[in-house]
Amino acid sequence: MPFRNRLSALVRAPLWSPLPWVVAGAYLALFLVLDWVSFGRPLEGLHITPWNPQPALAVALLLASRRLWWVVFVALLAAEVLVRGVPGDLFVMTLAAAALTCSYLAMAAAFERTLGEGWHFRGGRDMSWFLAIIVIGAMFSSGVYVGAYAVGGLPPPGPLWLAMARYWLGDVVGMLVTLPILVAMMDAERRQRLWHALRQRQAWLIGALIVAQLGLLLERGGGSFDLSYLLLLPVIWASMRFGVAGAVLASLLTQIGLIVGTQFGPHDDRLVFELQLLMATITTTALLLGVVVDERARTDAELRRTLRLAAAGQMSAALAHELSQPLNAIGLYAQALDLLAPKDRGPSAEEAARLPDVARRMAAEARRASEVIKRLRDFFRSGDTRLEPVAVQQLVEDALRAQATRVHSSGARITTALPENLPEVWADPVQLQVVLRNLLANALDAALDAAVDASLDTAPDAARATPPGAAAAARPARPAPVAEVGLQALADDRQLTFIVTDNGLGLSPAMAAAILEPAAGGVSTKAGGMGVGLSICRAIIEAHGGRLWAEPGPQGRLCFTLPLGNPVHDGDPIARAQP
Structure with missing residues (x-):
């Protein structure tokens, strides 16, 4: 109330x-x-x-x-x-x-x-x-x-x-x-703040310092109070530590001490008047400082609440982003099942042989969707990563397989440069799959968009370069632009570096810095994109102890690193994420 x-x-x-x-x-x-x-x-x-x-x-x-x-x-x-x-x-x-x-x-x-x-x-x-x-x-x-x-x-x-x-x-x-x-005593919330301040050891230490300074000041009193300005220090300390509650408590203790000291000491009335002027200055300073401290504390609390809401929103966007692929795949497999099992007749032998494979793929996509939900939920709740040794070659193959249908239908090319005997990395395989799939998908988007733009730009130029009435055979043949994506892995003694490139339009320095931020503060390079994929990737890589960045240039280039070695044995900070 x-x-x-x-x-x-x-x-x-x-x-x-x-x-x-x-x-x-x-x-x-x-x-x-x-x-x-x-x-x-x-x-x-x-x-x-x-x-x-x-x-x-x-x-x-x-x-x-x-x-x-x-x-x-x-x-x-x-x-x-x-x-x-x-x-x-x-x-x-x-x-x-x-x-x-x-x-x-x-x-x-x-x-x-x-x-x-x-x-x-x-x-x-x-x-x-x-x-x-x-x-x-x-x-x-x-x-x-x-x-x-x-x-x-x-x-x-x-x-x-x-x-x-x-x-x-x-x-x-x-x-x-x-x-x-x-x-404050008439309001439950502010009364609680006063009691909370009084229960702190630091408050009693400040009180002891005020009493000691008052004793020194009044003992030296005589005709002047040349050290009276020292009373401001503990009152400021209380205001900085406890806000307005600390300011009023410290000011009250100081005022009581001054009143008691001047009542029983042989002090001139003029000096008492000056001490009260000093007390007014001290209390005003303490209250102004205390309200600033309280305002900052409220702002920090509101910011934490906003960040929690932002994290919840980012998790929702991440789940929507990552579930779109398996859900689309499940829908395509369901259509395939409908075609393989027509209602007007029984399936042929070839169709019947393909039905179990389509069903297995549907189940695999459903398991993947469930695992993505679970792992991303754990990651956004507490930053947990379930580390285990992961074979890099298998990880890359799974990521390429996820893009195979799209690469085949669009005519794009993905080339890989992976050294033999790449070491295993300690990582969460599901989360790392999210990173690789996002980077490859974004690179394909950029390369395909650039190829389409190049085709549209070269068609009018070719038409203008051909004289009227010239035979079609005389026109120079220009190869259609091909979307190309590259995936390279490099290893040294400390870390494994992945480099994803594309022959798209590239990134400006401003775009390279903004592309890794969520859409609320950054950008999305896809038409209709949510702008969260790369920010999620960066958060996951950083939780693994690595780093993800984009390099500006005429073509797209994104890199990320992962530390090598067992974090549990090596004493790495990310070992806390190990279940």
Whole structure:
């Protein structure tokens, strides 16, 4: 339940219900306690103190419910009479309490309007509004409070602006330190962040450092606090480590230490005023830094969620990409079965002899589809690769066999250059088949497209080169362009390198860099292609400890490497993928 949860249920109950009166009594008691605790070094006459956390409590209550404005008014009046003992008639005290209540109501309305329901600091803009409202609201409060007593015949002993400045600074520091904690305690999520920070050892170390620095500072005190800037370091540390939660906790501890130290030490009021200015600077810096840290953490979390969604989408695209071939093959085999087993007559002896072979091929394609789904699912879930020794020659033959029908029907050529006695590689055979089939299929696409384009370009040139009326036999015969793809393997002591080439249109440097990226950020070189095949290939090769890249040039050239040797015995990092 956002922001106005349990407290909201209490304060929004009917006035005749005991619940609002419980909240009012608890608030009144806490307000008087805070006023009594912070009542130190008051300015003579108006009893203005250097730190006022009570306005933060009032604004927090009004954020929960405007209906309890009367509780804020009564608490202000009670504090003037019971704690501060400000001399003056009841009318002036009532006027000052009413003016402060209006100021706190305006601040609560401004907070809710600018920060919205839930009152979350979503970024630097929200924190800037928070600081601006506190500064302006405290300025208004100081004016109406000091002005009310001055009009009532109780002016401050010194200049009016100095009393207003002291009141303003006490309210600013008190609200900066106290209000974020009060609001956090009213929200389950932010309350959990505070408890999480308090449970960390690093938080206690930061607290010990703050206490030690406060002790050193106040012991040296005397006439100046020349090392006071050191208090900024642990507060910044807390903000960097725990965000806004760390900032408010460290600032609160620092403020309590300063108040206690200045209460019981012989320090000049001017130095106390300077320390409060320092405290305002420290708290403002900590809050601004903390909100940046929290914003970055939220951005990182959103990025992780986006990456998980992108990985799921890439896996879906990969499965669609890889399943298209076996599913098309199964469909062709099903058509072949339909032709071999006509309905109007029984199959002939030749047809009957071919039926088992077609059925076996259908089953093989179905098994391949199932294995591709399983292996790619495991790979995209956790990056797992099931390594086993794989014969390179057999791997290449299987990849060539998958392209045989297409090569035969298109008239293309695939040439191989494989040295004898190629060593085995430790790899996932299914995933490596995905890589080889994709690279060969892409190379065939590029070479066939280039051959078609070349045929279309040369036909008009030949027609224009032949004079009108010339005999057809006189025209020079030009061979039709042939799509050619090459597959080469090279081995050295450390790795095996595969090179796939084609006589297509080649790759520009920009295309060579973009072709290995998914379609969301890169390109697809096929008409109607999804742009995921090569990005999947690169991910698989890198998971095996190798590298895949495209080389720019007048013809297509893609290369990938695989490490040689047993990764389990050699201590290779990819050994973790071994089942």
